[in-house]
Amino acid sequence: MTDQLDNLFSRVLSAKIFANREMMRPDYIPNDLPHREDQILRLAEILAPSLKGSRPSNVFIYGVPGTGKTAVTKYVLKKIEDEGRKVGISLEVAYINCKHDDTNYRVLADLCESVGERIPFTGLSTSEVFRRFVNLVDSSERMIFAILDEVDALVKKTGDKALYDLTRINQRLSRTRISIVGITNDLKFMEYLDPRVRSSLGEEELVFPPYDASELEDILSRRASFAFNRNTFEASVIKLCAALAAKEHGDARRALDLLRISGEIAERNGNNKVMEEHVRMAQKEIEKDRVVEVIRTMPLHSKILILSLHLLGKGGSTGELYDLYCTLVKNMCLEPLTQRRVSDLINELDMLGIANAKVVSKGRYGRTKVVSLSISTKNLKEALQEDQRLGALIKK
Ligand SMILES: Nc1ncnc2c1ncn2[C@@H]1O[C@H](COP(=O)(O)OP(=O)(O)OP(=O)(O)O)[C@@H](O)[C@H]1O
Ligand SMILES: [Mg+2]
Structure with a gap:
């Protein structure tokens, strides 16, 4: 352990990516606000x-x-x-x-x-x-x-x-x-x-109109020229962060977060330069945080439904899911929602990328909808950790 910690400390101390990380923080007000x-x-x-x-x-x-x-x-x-x-x-x-x-x-x-x-x-x-x-x-x-x-x-x-x-x-x-x-x-x-x-x-x-990709690129370059050390990132990195944020809705906060987290990942990995692969990893990290936050703030019944999906393992039919959901709800002395309402909730979860619902053909038995969970157990634990009743039911 001591070795590992020594290693970690020396990596952090020798990290040379950021000149001034504070300048990448979302609440930092820069002196220069291009395109505004x-x-x-x-x-x-x-x-x-x-x-x-x-x-x-x-x-x-x-x-x-x-x-x-x-x-x-x-x-x-x-x-x-x-x-x-x-x-x-x-x-x-x-x-x-x-x-x-x-x-x-x-x-x-x-x-x-x-x-x-x-x-x-x-x-x-x-x-x-x-x-x-x-x-x-x-x-x-x-x-x-x-x-x-x-x-x-x-x-x-x-x-x-x-x-x-x-x-x-x-x-x-x-x-x-x-x-x-x-x-x-x-x-x-x-x-x-x-x-x-x-x-x-x-x-x-x-x-205030949304920024387009080239405006975001300018904003990022100017911020990065103060916040990052020289020669610590490729121009393509700024371009990629700007393009990804522009695809959402021209959000400078998202663009800055992507660049900051990319820099942090590069530092953690002991790299001297931020590369495109770090941006991809940063994008995944942000996406994960978003999903965790979305679940954390959902109503109880949606959380129970997500937990039921988790307990179904590889997935199951909507009928199996509903039965399991009802059992959990009744164990908590609550009243289950109707099957119809649950079906709407499944569609919502599907749209949010939390669940995956697909219709499969069962030959002459017709077609059935199979639902499975799209997020990892680790993320689920994080999202449900505030609710001990639910958290305790998560499979190891
Ligand atoms: N033109 C710009 N140049 C440099 N940085 C910018 C610019 N526009 C926004 N930012 C940075 O992007 C981040 C988000 O900006 P800000 O907080 O002002 O957005 P907002 O419009 O108030 O968003 P929200 O509606 O979510 O509150 C901040 O870190 C801010 O410093
Ligand atoms: Mg604001």
Whole structure:
């Protein structure tokens, strides 16, 4: 063991692929955001009146995941804050990720905290928190930008009441002004909103289109030129990462993840250069993580169905699967879903690449659907590890 560890440590210490791995992390905001020049200028143009003391319009930003919405917004606001400091204007930015703070209470409490008042975790009514926020921000003259990132998460969970109040808040303030920047990757989000909220949140709208393969290549090359040491990757590696990510939906996060993980795999293997084969392995690793995450967040009955598939071993007919599923469900003192519903779930699992369903001919006995599991026992264990009842049933 000691030998193995020594080996591992010396491999890690002598690894020369990354010059600065941090720069490949998803939350790192680069100084250089190629192919987002238009969006940067447009957002800056909308928000710049704040530097002269007027309230900028609210802005609504949307685009599919990984198109630079968060990075561009943080970048522009940082520049505006810096400029505000230079010209002596007090600009404050409250950045809230509504996926983490997905209740009206948490969002308002976070806004309060960003202007200096701690709010207890519970105990106050939402309207009381809102009232405190109004009094607090209006106690001195300032301009506040409330960035509501992934704002769809908040609305889906608790409706648009907080957004409604926030978009009207300026009417209640006499000294301070607040502008809202709402960000979402749910392109249908605006449809869920009350029309009044929609029109005030979307005073200005900014669309972030997906990147194409050559844009992703640029983004990757520039990031890699800082994050990786010289001569540690082939140009073909960047091309491949860009092409794979462009095939999904032009997601820069996916492209960067692929390149970072490829570099990590190369280092782990003791290679001095990232090669295409490392990218292929990285792609598999990401795919595996995706499947594990998908299963982990599935409803209980889907998990039980997956477990039944695992217990069937090489696969079985839909009838056998349903019987096994019913047995497991009843053992847990639950009520089974109907065969029809289970059949829908099987189709879903098939589409997600978790199960494989195929119709086979049984000669004169007709045709039957045979289902088997497409993921490894190791991945299944990882996906079900939080649910001990299910995890305990996995065959060794
Ligand atoms: N033009 C760009 N240049 C360099 N890096 C970029 C660019 N666009 C995005 N990135 C990087 O890609 C990753 C994803 O970007 P970001 O988080 O801004 O996406 P997003 O549009 O907010 O996605 P989501 O909707 O999933 O929140 C980040 O690491 C970001 O730094
Ligand atoms: Mg984002």
